[in-house]
């Protein structure tokens with residue numbers, strides 16, 4: 274059985290043209306990405322802004338050529354066999370409102386279903402069913418220009434699932450959705466994967482059912498929400514600056530930190546102390562400081578419980594008060610901090 | 626880092642299978658029509674498809690009457706009038722097809738979803754052009770009827786060579802569609818402020834294709850441009866089929882028989898079709914390398 278997604282040393286460099294005189298600058302958006310994603314997996318790409326997530330999705334969906342390396346979807350090379358790849362995939366990107374505003378929700382979706390060769394009746398059935406899932410069933414005949422951005426995004430999510438692809442790519446599917454809608458979308462994603470676990474073979478050649486049926490559905494989503502990756506995905510790749518730093522199940526990723534002790538502290542303003550001061554203390558592996566108005570949050574990854582003593586001492590001698598102290602389980606956020614040395618927020622702030 | 630050279634110009638992407646072709650073309654034509662007929666105000670639609678072409682013709686008539694002193698009986702007048710009328714197809718079909726790229730990419734932001742879908746992109750673009758072709762046909766027809774009714778453009782219906790007319794029209798539309806495809810390819814690669822590229826091309830060719838004056842009027846060194854343009858032969862054939870004697874009064878192409886002209890038009894159409902395929906797929910390939918397929922310029 275072919276891997277759903279297989280990349281080998283995949284790399285992408287963007288040439289950025291400045292003015293006429295300056296030489297084009299090069300930006301390495303992806304470097305040596307090696308992924309093996311099996312059929313039936315719900316795979317997450319977790320990384321901060323600019324990590325290269327969208328770039329990877331564009332390459333895998335044949336929209337962008339890699340500068341080096343190879344990528345195959347269900348065994349077909351995205352460069353050599355784009356047509357075969359396209360008949361097996363679909364893609365949705367979040368946070369944007371695409372669609373033909375002059376068409377109704379039903380017309381927009383119906384049109385795309387026809388491009389995929391789904392019989393009209395079957396398409397209409399799926400459209401109704403999926404619109405119900407995302408809570409848009411009463412907007413069937415609304416012009417899509419009259420939908421809010423979030424509702425348009427839901428329409429697009431329906432467009433992705435509607436064609437029942439062998440591999441579905443969702444780029445930040447819950448970006449811009451409210452809490453309730455995000456939860457609905459996440460649970461539907463999970464359900465879609467679970468319900469489509471490898472089925473018995475169905476005669477192929479019936480384009481309407483999506484080729485490669487009988488082998489389970491694969492879904493690759495990108496996110497920069499830790500919780501989304503943690504709770505939803507079978508496996509997660511943590512990606513930063515175009516490189517995959519770790520790739521495993523959320524549980525295994527967190528197990529890397531099992532020896533460590535993680536504390537979350539709320540303290541009064543640090544009075545000139547910085548995260549570096551704490552990291553200089555024995556037994557403190559990482560300290561992340563996030564100032565808030567009137568107080569500060571400090572996340573500490575310690576080698577042992579007793580390293581906390583040093584931290585507390587330093588605080589008291591600098592007149593910093595501890596408002597709250599919590600020992601907690603490691604999260605993917607901590608894994609990221611452990612791998613990159615900074616939190617995702619810090620990385621994103623540094624980008625700007 | 627080494628750059629691997631690979632070709633995406635495989636035969637599969639060049640020629641669609643029949644099922645792909647049919648569903649792509651049918652749905653694209655449907656979409657094109659939805660967009661084209663999406664006039665919340667039918668009055669505006671009337672202005673667009675009737676008044677605009679007529680006013681274009683009117684400007685021409687005024688210019689003509691000043692230059693030639695109102696000699697509407699002169700054979701040059703129907704020559705100009707018909708050339709101008711049919712030239713509307715150039716703007717309609719050619720820019721209609723390339724416009725779909727800009728529209729989908731910048732306005733509806735759907736181009737990437739079209740590219741991810743299992744459709745045949747050139748067929749999609751041709752399908753999107755069907756609606757513009759239909760609207761252009763209406764404009765052409767109205768302009769000609771207006772000319773016949775009010776401006777002494779004499780078309781003797783009994784003398785019209787209908788066979789020649791429809792065959793020429795058909796080949797010509799294919800030819801214009803191929804030019805539209807070339808333009809669409811180029812459009813993929815141009816980032817900003819490209820919405821006028823279609824009009825510029827159509828405008829430039831207007832002067833080189835014998836639409837409003839015979840090629841002999843051009844300086845000698847510019848004439849080859851006109852001779853290489855299939856539009857030149859197409860317009861000549863249309864004029865000959867409708868008003869045979871008038872068209873033959875001009876020396877430019879009079880040494881060619883209808884059959885010869887048709888042969889040249891066909892030949893050039895084939896050449897242009899091959900060019901169109903090569904240019905379109907090359908541009909598409911480059912656009913994919915440069916990450917331009919889903920680019921939005923935010924102007």
Ligand SMILES: Nc1ncnc2c1ncn2[C@@H]1O[C@H](COP(=O)(O)OP(=O)(O)OP(=O)(O)O)[C@@H](O)[C@H]1O
Nearest residue numbers: 287289300302321322323324325326327328329916
């Ligand atoms: N067309 C382009 N031309 C030049 N640089 C680009 C282009 N697209 C992306 N980049 C750069 O490549 C890097 C990776 O971008 P990408 O969009 O893949 O990141 P991302 O992980 O999807 O981020 P986000 O979370 O913000 O969506 C960024 O530094 C970005 O600025």
Ligand SMILES: [Mg+2]
Nearest residue numbers: 326327328444
């Ligand atoms: Mg992105």
